Amino acid sequence: MSDHLENIPELAVSRLLRYHHILMGMSQGDVVSSSDLSEKTGYTAAQIRRDLTYFGQFGTPGRGYTVDSLRNAIADVLGINRESNVLIMGVGRVGAALLHYESFEKHRFHVVAAVDVDPEKVGLEMGRFKVRSVEDLSDIVTEGDIRMAILCVPPAQAQTAVEQLVRAGIRAILNLTAMPVDVPDDVSVRPVNLAVELEWLAMAQSRRGGSRGEKAVPETGFNEKKKGGD
Amino acid sequence: MSDHLENIPELAVSRLLRYHHILMGMSQGDVVSSSDLSEKTGYTAAQIRRDLTYFGQFGTPGRGYTVDSLRNAIADVLGINRESNVLIMGVGRVGAALLHYESFEKHRFHVVAAVDVDPEKVGLEMGRFKVRSVEDLSDIVTEGDIRMAILCVPPAQAQTAVEQLVRAGIRAILNLTAMPVDVPDDVSVRPVNLAVELEWLAMAQSRRGGSRGEKAVPETGFNEKKKGGD
DNA sequence: TAGATTGTTAATCGATTAACAATC
């Protein structure tokens, strides 16, 4: 089994990441069926089973899958079954907020350093971190065995900051700056732009009620439930 | 022209949103060709032209598309050509950071209110906002003509907060809590989970170098550029 | 006009589905 990631359709990969995330929220020992997962994801049970066969077989006919082992198998094939150290670049309001973010640990991401250009900020204690200077970036990255960074600098400084990160050895960047950046081919960037996320909601909105007025007293209807995930 | 959103393939819709975003970053008067957009997005020029024909024809053969009018046409069909008022639910570190976020305005999202349960926070001045109480939620939503909220409460309070929002009339929620929430059918939720975004980077990482050691002195190579978006 | 780029078609390619034999 365990074909490799290259052979799995792009779209299946994104679903696999979703299954992985859901399985992380379940008790290790439980058993889950493709139709359970279907309910939680909205994908068909057939598709879920199909997705899994791209890289192996993990279930017991008549029973289902063990949460623990399925989660592990998916993590293995996706290559996310490892610990990663992470650096926060820019400790403005957003960066500072992320220094206190709890849920990274559960996913095996360890924030291990915070860096800023501003001499006023360098040396400050923030949460369990002491803010360090961009000038020490290479050392910090090497010593901390860091390959990933979260970019939280002001948009105008995004490109400069990225170049510093890359020069220091960072190979993956989560870009929260709302400013596109250029990187060499061997570096990954993942842009997260909250304004664009709001656009998705605006789209969904206009698809529904559209431009017409809302009901004065909205009914609550928490029965016909729908998952709106994390 | 202007077929409606329902008739456009799901995947094309997400590309359209991407084109829209790119066009927003260009000068209104400029002309852009499908191959220009191809370079910026990585999609083929043929696909881009195909995507546009799903809902009309906007170009001039031999010339290309006017940035302004193409952006507008896309925004119209996606239904994102309107102003929206937005409420921030929970002014912890993340919520407070978003109160100072600049780039929403450019996308026609107006943050107009900040709300918290904590009596210690209610009444505080934060940026240009005075934090208001959850108890006044319905009034705030009605008076402010608000349909969208950004959820920044602690994970444990996510579901409760969502129910309050829905009861107050909110119809679209950007969920930054890393906790899945249930909503009625007529409410949209868009989850944004930074840990999951980091997983994407981890996947990309393992697909490349994998587990082997990095070069001691990484070369910089900012020539073979690659767009790593905003 | 010559050069460029659109809009559209038909062919190809890939992903999803439904069904069911195999298995626990």
Added chain:
DNA sequence: TAGATTGTTAATCGATTAACAATC
């Protein structure tokens, strides 16, 4: 055993591509 659910196949469905006539 009876009931349940997997893994897998073949058929269907949809999306992408390449090519080119139409147009500026």
